[in-house]
Amino acid sequence: MILDIHGDIWTDVTVKSLQGKRDIIREYHLERFKKGGMAGGIFVVWADPPHDQRPKERLAESIRAISKELFDSRDIVRLMLNSSDFYKAMDEKKLAVMMGLEGLSSLGEDIDELYTLYQFGFRHASLTWNEQNDLATGVKGDPERGLTEKGKQAVKLINDLGMLLDLSHANDKTFWDIVDITDKPVIATHSNSRKLCNVPRNLTDEQIKKIGEMNGLIGINAYNEFIDLVPEKRTADNLINHLENIAGLIGIDKVALGFDFFEYLSGDTTDSFTSDTYAGTIGLEDISKGNSFIEKLKNRGFKDEDIEKITFKNFLNLMDCVMK
Numbered sequence: 001m002i003l004d005i006h007g008d009i010w011t012d013v014t015v016k017s018l019q020g021k022r023d024i025i026r027e028y029h030l031e032r033f034k035k036g037g038m039a040g041g042i043f044v045v046w047a048d049p050p051h052d053q054r055p056k057e058r059l060a061e062s063i064r065a066i067s068k069e070l071f072d073s074r075d076i077v078r079l080m081l082n083s084s085d086f087y088k089a090m091d092e093k094k095l096a097v098m099m100g101l102e103g104l105s106s107l108g109e110d111i112d113e114l115y116t117l118y119q120f121g122f123r124h125a126s127l128t129w130n131e132q133n134d135l136a137t138g139v140k141g142d143p144e145r146g147l148t149e150k151g152k153q154a155v156k157l158i159n160d161l162g163m164l165l166d167l168s169h170a171n172d173k174t175f176w177d178i179v180d181i182t183d184k185p186v187i188a189t190h191s192n193s194r195k196l197c198n199v200p201r202n203l204t205d206e207q208i209k210k211i212g213e214m215n216g217l218i219g220i221n222a223y224n225e226f227i228d229l230v231p232e233k234r235t236a237d238n239l240i241n242h243l244e245n246i247a248g249l250i251g252i253d254k255v256a257l258g259f260d261f262f263e264y265l266s267g268d269t270t271d272s273f274t275s276d277t278y279a280g281t282i283g284l285e286d287i288s289k290g291n292s293f294i295e296k297l298k299n300r301g302f303k304d305e306d307i308e309k310i311t312f313k314n315f316l317n318l319m320d321c322v323m324k
Contacts, residue, residue, distance in 0.1 A: 002290045003086075003096070003312040004041035005219045006168070006190035006258035008265060010066055011048050014058075015265075017065035023072040025095075028264070030076065033095065036290030039312065040080065040089060040096030042124050042189060042258075046103050048265070052131060059106035063120065066099075079121050082323055083316040100189075103129035103138070103169070104154065111135070111154045118161050123323065124189075125158055126166035127151055128174065136174045139200040146173030152181060159184045162323040167191075167211070168221075168258070171200070175207055184322050185214050190221040190258035192242040197228050205249060212250025217318045219258025220246065224281045236283035236293055240300055243310070252306050256315050261286050 009029060016024045045062045047055035070077065078089040080096040089096035099122040107113045114125070127133075132141030135151035147155070155178055158165050167175050167188045179186060188211060194202035203211075203218065211218055220243045221227075224234035227242065247255050263286050280286065284293050297307055 001039035001090075001312060002037050002041075002257060002287075002294070003315050004038055004259050004261075004287060004290075005098075005187075005256050005315055006100075006102075006221070006260050007041055007043050007287075008046070008048075008260075008262050009043040010045050010062055011262075012264050013069045014045075014048075014062045014065040017068060018061065022068065024069055025073045026076060030095075032286060032288045036287040037294070038095075038287050038290055040086070040098075042098045042100040044100035044102040044124070045122075046101075046129055047105055052105070052129070055103075055106035056108070081121065081123060083319045086312070086316055098123050100124035100164075100166075102126055102166075103131065103133070104135055105129070105131055105133040107135070107154075109134045109150045111150060111157055114154070114157050114161065114163075118163065122163070124164040124166060124187075126169055126189075127154060127178075129169050136178075137171045138169050138174075139171050141171055143171055143173065146171070147177035147181075151177075155182055164318070164322055168219075169201065172204075172207075179210055179214065182214075185216040185318060186211060187217045187219070187318060189219045189256075190223075190260040191218060192221050192226045192239075193245045196238075196242055196245055197226055199226055199229075202226055203246075208246055208249050212254050215254070215318075215321065217254050217256055217314055218246050218250075219256040219315075222259040222261065222281050222284050227281060234281050236281055236289070236296055239281060239284065240296060243297075244300075252309055253314055253317070255310055257311060259284075259287065259290075 013024045047058045051058040077097050078094045080098040086096040104127050127136035128138040130138040130140040135154050136147050137145045165186050167186050168191045192202045194204045227234045227239050
């Protein structure tokens, strides 16, 4: 079974809810999850373009949509607030879903809103998506700009609340600013090795080692443009090369799966960050191919106990370390 620690399902829920649709996970996603062996993961809220120009309003729309969806899907979804909730969800044959925040542009400088979001059930946050905001700087922002003073306060509050602090999408300066002040292990939920694919969204060996030193976790990303610069080499097998490289630097106990599938999102959103029409990674086009990816890991020589670590146990261990 697979915990996919980065997915945009709440974005699809928001879009379809605003179209008047209900019970969206069951109707549009559940069959694919089951086919791929997905047990749950982190479903994130983000200001999906073009709504990145109105992030506060988009967050409110998303929370309303999620609230309806959690009611409709209460027989198939359990919110995951700690590791024990994962095992309860498995016993109940439900999806174990953690609420995540991919970027905090919607807060402006009002970081006290994190208390409200925590009470709603969010247990994961990154300070930025690709943008430069009042707290931090994403990969498309000023490379000389990192955390702001309010961003430093947000890091402390996220630590105090016991939320997972995500470094994916942070630019290099923000990355190093965060790791210099955080007092908890960090996570990069959906990032690969920059050594193998030299794009800003991937991590340098030095960044990977730093996350390992902090007893953090890195989820490998199945987005094709982060696997290889050559389109023909954007394959599931080459994604495993990223996993092996990261594990070779920091150990098998500090890697996970953050697939970042988004084949269900519209072009209005995806055209803002993809260079070509999105076709997916060859052999891992969506989560329905999850079990075949596990078979590829076995064929590559990964032991069953290591696969269990990668697919869910490492993430649960991080939860136990960070969360209250």
